[in-house]
Amino acid sequence: MSELTSEAPPAAPAAPAPTSLTPSTYLKSILGRPILVRLHTGVTYRGILACLDGYMNIAMEQTEEYGITGELESRYGD
Numbered sequence: 353m354s355e356l357t358s359e360a361p362p363a364a365p366a367a368p369a370p371t372s373l374t375p376s377t378y379l380k381s382i383l384g385r386p387i388l389v390r391l392h393t394g395v396t397y398r399g400i401l402a403c404l405d406g407y408m409n410i411a412m413e414q415t416e417e418y419g420i421t422g423e424l425e426s427r428y429g430d
Contacts, residue, residue, distance in 0.1 A: 379404050387412070394420035399429065 382401055389397040389412070399415030415428040 376404070376408060379408065379410070395425075396422075 379401070383404065385401060387399065387401045389410075391397075396418040397412060397415050398418070399412035402411045402413045404410050413429040416424055417426040417428070419425045
């Protein structure tokens, strides 16, 4: 299982999220923002969420790959 988080700075407290917020809706709301994807293997990717398809596959831009030790391994994209 992978973990996906937005790296946006914390915002002021807001009203509770609507109950109709789905994972797909959430991902669409953060398109173009920095995200962090952590795989179950421990590898982490940091980059900009570029797009999302109907199967919730994502594409990222300006992405950096960090190994399980936290060291930068590769850079991908623009």
